Each structure stands twice: as structure tokens, then as C-alpha cells.
Amino acid sequence: MSDTTPARAWRTVLEKIEGDLRAGTLGPGDRLPPERELATTLGVGRSSVREALRVLEVMGLIRTGTGSGPTAGAIVTATPSGGLAQFLRLQVAAQGFPIADVVETRLLLEDWTVAHLAGDANADLTDAAATLRAMGDPAIGPEDFLALDAQFHLRMAEATGNQIVSSTMGGLRTAIESYVLSGAEGIDDWRETVARLQREHHGIVDAIAAGDPLLARERVHAHITGYYTQTGLSAVRAEN
Structure with missing residues (x-):
């Protein structure tokens, strides 16, 4: 020894x-x-x-x-990528982050992400679209759907080509999956929620494809905060 x-x-x-x-x-x-x-x-x-x-x-x-x-x-399942993503994942593993802080950071990152993509005529959303198709499987369960949901948002960040933004989103992915899954436990009509989330996902992509950054930002903001509020997670910061 x-x-x-x-x-x-x-x-x-x-x-x-x-x-x-x-x-x-x-x-x-x-x-x-x-x-x-x-x-x-x-x-x-x-x-x-x-x-x-x-x-x-x-x-x-x-x-x-x-x-x-x-x-x-x-x-x-994967090989090591950016050091920033690894650092954030280690932080999540060691002590976690407050849910409200994760949501606020998502809003900052994804607001920039969708606006950037909407302003880039050459933006490639092939991987994000493939994830959306996988989420459309009617037999998919809540855990797998929400894992793909987090992947969809990460794929959009990666499509910007900004390594810091995509690494930060990658590093927060575990925290994002954790809070959205915990929130799902309080949803009464899961199928209706899935249908709504998918409509919102497609709406975000449509706004990007239309080259409308303001609409894309509005839709991604409503998408993130809507789920956060629906599941009762918005009360977390007030309780802390």
C-alpha cells in the first residue's frame, strides 16, 4: 500500500x-x-x-x-473536454448550486445564445433539431425527456461556436437536469407539459430561423421561467 x-x-x-x-x-x-x-x-x-x-x-x-x-x-461514455466545464461539474459534485442561481445563469447564457444564433445566417442547428426529434418519441419517460431537454439547450449553446458559453452550459448540465427533474415530481399532467415544452422549443428554433433575436430572447425567457414557476421552484430563493 x-x-x-x-x-x-x-x-x-x-x-x-x-x-x-x-x-x-x-x-x-x-x-x-x-x-x-x-x-x-x-x-x-x-x-x-x-x-x-x-x-x-x-x-x-x-x-x-x-x-x-x-x-x-x-x-x-465520453472523453474529457474543456477545463471550465469540468471545473463546474466538480463544483456541482462537491457542493451544488442554489436552484435560483442556476436559473438566473441560464437566462443570461441562453438570452445571449438565441440572440446570437438568430443573427447568424449560417447557424447550424442540426444537432439541436436531432435532439428535438428524439424528444418527440411518445413513449419517452420524464427522466429521459428532461435529460434530452438539457441536451437541446446545450446543443444550441455549442452551435454559437463560443467555447466559454458552451463549456459553462456543459458544466451546469448536471445541475439543470437535477432541478428540472425534481420539479417534474409536482406536475399533475405530464403529457400536457411535454406538449407545451415541445411547442416552446420549436417556437425558439422558429424565431432563430426567422432571424428575429428579440422574439427568440422573449421565447427562451418565457420557456425557462415558465417551467421554473409552474413547478413551484420559484419559491426556493425566498425560502433560503
């Missing part, structure tokens, strides 16, 4: 796995070694391995499954 202290042990595991991902030794679809093997190889406790895997999952680099079989263990 190495002399790595418990406080730094999980970082040792995290840095090793991130290093392998960046070097290409590990890639999407690959399965990480079992916890016991990682602990033995790196000279740390299994609790440190589990903590590092939890952080990597929050960062969106791996997904973990319990039990046995082909879906068990930790599987790589």
Missing part, C-alpha cells in the same frame, strides 16, 4: 483515469477495471475508488451500473 493520504487518495484515482482518457488508452465504450483492481493497482482504498468514480460520473465521463452482466461496472 502506498503512503497516499485518504484526503488525496481519490484524486490519485481521478487523475489516473483522466490521464488514460486523454491519452486514448481508454475511450467511449471501454469498461474500467473493477474497483478492487483499481484499488490494488493504485495503492488506495476502495472507498477512494468509489469517490473518484462518482466524480467522473457527475462529469459525464462514465456511467456506472450495479449488479452483474453487461451493464454492470463503470463504462466510459
Whole structure:
């Protein structure tokens, strides 16, 4: 066993796995070694391995499954991207952000995003449109729909070509998914809400396609604040 202290042990595991991902030794679809093997190889406790895997999952680099079989263990789902996105994901994993702060930041970022896209005749919304089509599946459940919802907004940010905006949205994605999912628990008519959200999504895209930045900003603002208010999350700041 190495002399790595418990406080730094999980970082040792995290840095090793991130290093392998960046070097290409590990890639999407690959399965990480079992916890016991990682602990033995790196000279740390299994609790440190589990903590590092939890952080990597929050960062969106791996997904973990319990039990046995082909879906068990930790599987790589993405490779590391911008450092800013990783930093924000680590912040979310460590302490989270107030819901009201996340919503206000979304409004700032997405207001700029849709206005920029509406003013760019060459804006490519192919990925955002593909996400919208996936959200149109009538059999989709709330959790998957809202994960795709967060992805749709991220795809629009990425379409601007501004790496800071897209990295910030990427870093906040976990926090966004978390609050919209918690809000869904208080919705009585989920199907009607889905239909409304989809109309709003298409309305935002239509305003961008029409080259109308003011209308696009108005619609994205109403979209974000409407869900926030509908689910009762708007009371959170007043309670804190």
C-alpha cells in the first residue's frame, strides 16, 4: 500500500483515469477495471475508488451500473473536454448550486445564445433539431425527456461556436437536469407539459430561423421561467 493520504487518495484515482482518457488508452465504450483492481493497482482504498468514480460520473465521463452482466461496472461514455466545464461539474459534485442561481445563469447564457444564433445566417442547428426529434418519441419517460431537454439547450449553446458559453452550459448540465427533474415530481399532467415544452422549443428554433433575436430572447425567457414557476421552484430563493 502506498503512503497516499485518504484526503488525496481519490484524486490519485481521478487523475489516473483522466490521464488514460486523454491519452486514448481508454475511450467511449471501454469498461474500467473493477474497483478492487483499481484499488490494488493504485495503492488506495476502495472507498477512494468509489469517490473518484462518482466524480467522473457527475462529469459525464462514465456511467456506472450495479449488479452483474453487461451493464454492470463503470463504462466510459465520453472523453474529457474543456477545463471550465469540468471545473463546474466538480463544483456541482462537491457542493451544488442554489436552484435560483442556476436559473438566473441560464437566462443570461441562453438570452445571449438565441440572440446570437438568430443573427447568424449560417447557424447550424442540426444537432439541436436531432435532439428535438428524439424528444418527440411518445413513449419517452420524464427522466429521459428532461435529460434530452438539457441536451437541446446545450446543443444550441455549442452551435454559437463560443467555447466559454458552451463549456459553462456543459458544466451546469448536471445541475439543470437535477432541478428540472425534481420539479417534474409536482406536475399533475405530464403529457400536457411535454406538449407545451415541445411547442416552446420549436417556437425558439422558429424565431432563430426567422432571424428575429428579440422574439427568440422573449421565447427562451418565457420557456425557462415558465417551467421554473409552474413547478413551484420559484419559491426556493425566498425560502433560503
